[in-house]
Amino acid sequence: MISDHLIITGINILMAWSVYLVLLTGSLSFAQGAFMAVGCYAAGYLTTVLGMPLLPATLIGAIVSAVFAVVLGYPALRLKGIYLILATLGITFCVRVLLENLEFLGGIGGFGGMLGADLPAVAIAVGCVAVLLVLITISPLQRIFDAVREDERVAASLGINVTGIRILGFALGAAVAAVAGSLYGHYMSFVRPESFDVLLSIYVVLYVVLGGVNNMLGPVVGAVVMTLLPEYIRELADWRPTVFGLAVLIMLLFKPNGLLSFRAVTERYRRPTKSATSGSLEQQSTPGTAP
């Protein structure tokens, strides 16, 4: 019972981290559910049809998903802001419809027979990804990610390959999501394309928003709170989407720009600069100051 909750929590933590990894480079992805599905189906195919053990199958699933992300990401990450949000939503829908139409993966009926994921496996996966994130945090890569996220023009002028870094973040996120997907598939032992609905991708993004994106622990907090609390508080389980939606709204309302404010107060917010020419002027003139 408790181990079931912990397994699902672990998988959600991995998913939240996959969103966080993409978000580190300043892109918001609603495609993590799709990458989870890719990892789940790839690893599931390897274990059930080709008889591979879980660990190599998961790793291959992660690689397949990362390659998939690079292929999709190369064009998609040239898009920015709301264009990118739309493109990742599109990826989610396309992957789902594709899976529904691939007969050798069970089609719309679903794909089953995967076994073997248990609590230690999930714990090891969470641990490995945590180590990966810590390594990123203490390596120069973190600063490169920060630069790309905060101001890509400056980053480019410093000789950083902005698109390459974005794709790296996207691929890392996809690989982590694929590990989560593989574990999910081998724990549930039966999945259907509709298990990886667009709603899943939305929820995972909101876990991260709720927990905060300042550091790698924020997504963990969001995922744990939103997965474990409803299991123990009955009313919360009944009203889960409402409570969750309101929590995210309140979070955003009382911490405006919360999502992208990685540092509390930056020089950039006090002094109007490049992006302020359109942004902050609009901000000053908008709320009820018209004559």
Add this chain to the structure above:
Amino acid sequence: MLAGQILNGLVSGAMYALVAIGFTLVVGVLDKLNFTHPEVFMLGGFIGLVSLTYLPLPWAFVLALVVGGLLGLFTELVAFRRFQSSDARITAALSSLALGLVFTDLVHKVWGTEQVPLPPQRGWLAGTFEIAGVQFLNLQLMVLGVTLVLMAGLHYLISRTRIGRQIRALAEAPVSASLLGINVLRVKQSVFFISSALAAVAGLLLALRSDAANSEIGLTFALKAMAIMAIGGMGDLRGAVLAGFLIGVVEALMFYFGWGRLGEMTVWLAMIVILLVRPAGLFSGGLHSREQRV
């Protein structure tokens, strides 16, 4: 049969277009995605359900317009008012998404997760007519008629009235518009009112066509309209209408030729390709299209 399918496609296309217009109006003026929009569309069906149980059909449209518009104002207040700066695009998308989740869950609490049948329509609406041996439903005519009237009304509003001129000014140059004394907040509110009212009517029309109000359509039907908005070009009203009808017909034809299961993918795939190749939209053409922006 083919003609029937094409008409079906035009009918869905009309509803796609109504929802896509709402998305595109908000994108054009605020440069933000309104993720509450799909759920307002979904609520339109339930507004219809409530009003049709007590009132005749025309009142359902009036109620959908008014309640939908008020929901739009509420959305603006809760999910967009705090996030005005152009850096806050993602934040605004997320806050409207969260509000949409709350709306959907409240509908689930009141009516359950299954779709709810509408009271049956009697009289002219339930009838059919025939052209060249093919039978059509009067309902389809009504959907097309209502949509065209609304679109004509919107065109008049945007191109001829004072508020329409203000909307265009704000879309064109927000800073200059506010410097020239345009009440930016009021214009934004009216944009939300108009777009959400149109979405609610579209939801009512869809509920009438399928004889049921469904709480799932927000994330299926209406998100597709978001893709259609991008296909037509973000902020491009004419593009949204054309792309809506185009995708409606394409989907109906794919269904007719037996590729219906790939239908949903077509829209999104087309959207991704168009975002990459022609980010300004399928129907954009240089300077002319800039004038056609909201």
